[in-house]
């Protein structure tokens with residue numbers, strides 16, 4: 001054997017790990033136990049969606065209160081359902097950011113206290129890295145890869161040259177895709193959360209109201225959705241002022257076609273430009289039917305391998321946090337008990353090797 | 359489960375409901391470690407490392423703890439969640455009984471100890487809640503037997519301050535306008551027969567912002583100005599611990615899963631929803 005010691009250590013770390021992961025960055029309290037970064041032994045999600053529906057959106061203080069109510073119950077249930085004894089856990093992982101700071105803190109304090117009580121290492125984990133590594137819960141990621149991350153809070157194209165290394169190629173300059181969907185849904189009169197309503201209306205509509213495509217500067221991978229959103233609001237207001245019925249279906253379809261064309265166009269261009277072996281679609285908006293079908297069609301036509309995790313791993317969940325944390329564990333990077341919620345945490349800064357061995 | 363019957367062991371006490379971060383380790387003989395750091399906005403960063411230090415410096419193995427006492431507020435929502443989440447997770451993971459302590463009661467006891475006024479008094483803890491409001495309550499000094507009193511400290515078999523009964527609660531923890539609250543206290547005082555009137559009223563906790571308002575109590579209630587005392591003082595770890603110890607010994611424990619902060623009020627969003635027709 002002529003492996004370098006570091007390589008030996010990495011190979012040892014790759015096997016037989018059992019990470020308990022906690023995710024409380026927004027309105028889902030989730031605890032999972034993941035073996036070797038890929039096998040989900042248990043993934044519990046306590047959704048608060050019914051609570052926040054009444055408010056028409058996520059209320060941070062309400063979300064934080066609900067996290068405190070169920071966090072230890074979920075940890076206990078996860079351990080008992082997995083059949084893994086607490087002392088057999090390899091590490092405790094937790095979403096460190098980005099997210100709602102008060103909500104993040106509940107998971108972080110619980111994870112720190114559990115790591116301390118069990119004398120286990122703690123791994124502060126980036127939420128978007130979690131969305132990307134959700135892909136590893138079903139199949140190995142082939143590098144270099146391009147990830148298209150679309151959720152209520154994020155719209156990013158991320159390039160991954162190798163395992164655990166993230167380079168943000170482009171991101172939204174204003175609203176996230178999910179956010180724009182919710183705002184358009186509200187304007188069209190759909191209840192919160194409105195994204196799925198707009199998607200359904202768009203797919204059912206016979207024709208699309210023409211709306212602009214926002215490509216930004218030549219070669220840019222950034223996005224801007226506020227102009228498109230304003231165009232929709234103007235259309236709705238004009239119809240109302242004229243006393244006409246709002247063509248909700250046509251507007252929904254026009255909006256969705258514009259969003260999807262730009263998202264898909266930029267993601268495909270990134271795959272070609274960087275010779276990526278795979279395109280990963282991640283985040284809650286991966287549920288969007290219009291986006292999935294257009295992306296699948298383009299990838300098939302251009303012989304690009306497309307991976308989309310099952311929906312339960314696309315929306316916020318702790319299994320994906322366990323999968324991402326495993327990458328840090330393999331490379332010997334763990335956190336200390338001083339971590340806190342990082343609402344604006346950098347994905348690139350979380351890359352393996354970026355901040356030295358913390 | 360046997361662990362639940364070890365009132366004589368060491369307990370860990372924590373509170374992060376105000377700007378101060380209080381951590382202590384106590385046993386039946388007294389305080390083994392105590393720290394009170396002005397950690398505003400950094401409770402989440404420092405609390406676990408500080409707990410680690412408290413156990414190390416007091417020579418305590420966390421598995422040997424007999425219980426946890428935690429201040430459940432009221433106070434800063436985020437602050438209270440930090441100690442409560444940590445405490446409930448530690449209690450669940452280490453299978454320890456947990457006692458929920460009113461941060462205001464601990465603050466009142468801390469303030470009384472710091473100011474050490476003589477005689478029978480009322481104590482009003484204050485945690486500023488902005489816009490003229492405070493989290494507050496009302497306590498009376500315990501009625502001690504004529505022969506005992508505070509002098510018993512250290513003499514009795516289970517002696518020390520532990521043996522002193524808790525302060526008598528005269529009003530629940532609540533968020534109130536400090537001027538209204540001062541007037542209500544004055545009314546209560548005026549209705550008391552002379553023989554039951556406290557010899558002083560001590561305002562403690564975060565008194566600074568409300569000093570002028572609460573000093574007005576003297577005139578409102580017909581007290582001499584020197585009967586109204588102000589003493590800034592956080593909820594100290596040793597008092598979270600002492601009160602927690604009494605509660606643990608009395609079997610007043612909480613289920614770790616069910617333990618929640620005492621916010622004293624619903625969120626603004628929920629209140630708005632309730633107001634909607």
Ligand SMILES: [Zn+2]
Pocket residue numbers: 127131151283284315316
């Ligand atoms: Zn997310």
